[in-house]
Amino acid sequence: MSGWRSREVRSFRNAVAGIWETFRSERHMRFHLVAAFIVIAIAAWCKLERWEWLWLIAAISSVWVAELFNTAIERTVDRHSLDVHPLAKAAKDTAAGAVLIAALFAVTVGSIVLGPPLWKVCFQ
Numbered sequence: 001m002s003g004w005r006s007r008e009v010r011s012f013r014n015a016v017a018g019i020w021e022t023f024r025s026e027r028h029m030r031f032h033l034v035a036a037f038i039v040i041a042i043a044a045w046c047k048l049e050r051w052e053w054l055w056l057i058a059a060i061s062s063v064w065v066a067e068l069f070n071t072a073i074e075r076t077v078d079r080h081s082l083d084v085h086p087l088a089k090a091a092k093d094t095a096a097g098a099v100l101i102a103a104l105f106a107v108t109v110g111s112i113v114l115g116p117p118l119w120k121v122c123f124q
């Protein structure tokens, strides 16, 4: 394999290892995975339009991306020092805030996209 290609493969493997490590070690990330599977199953059952799938995928991805950055920031802070410090708290709380915003976005998208078809199935 050429130098460029092997470098690309290594970068790809490192990125996958980072995602795997986060799933392995972070309970919240596993919760997001289960939630995504449930949403995808309901969406398939409701036979959504393509644009509705796009919103769901964007919402799921945004939560995973926020959780990955949150984990990276937590690890970086802990690597620097385990001492209690207001800046360490601020960094971790801010990163957690990003996950909260992404999760609220996902809940909003899920309600708008899945709410009407689910309502129809359950109550009409």
Ligand SMILES: Nc1ncnc2c1ncn2[C@@H]1O[C@H](COP(=O)(O)OP(=O)(O)OP(=O)(O)O)[C@@H](O)[C@H]1O
Pocket: 026, 028, 070, 074, 081, 082, 083, 084, 085, 086, 088, 089, 092, 093, 096
């Ligand atoms: N070094 C520190 N100094 C001050 N406060 C801290 C420090 N480390 C953690 N905290 C506080 O404790 C909270 C939880 O931190 P922790 O590192 O345990 O994250 P966590 O519970 O694993 O978060 P998550 O559930 O998102 O994985 C932080 O949001 C922060 O408010």
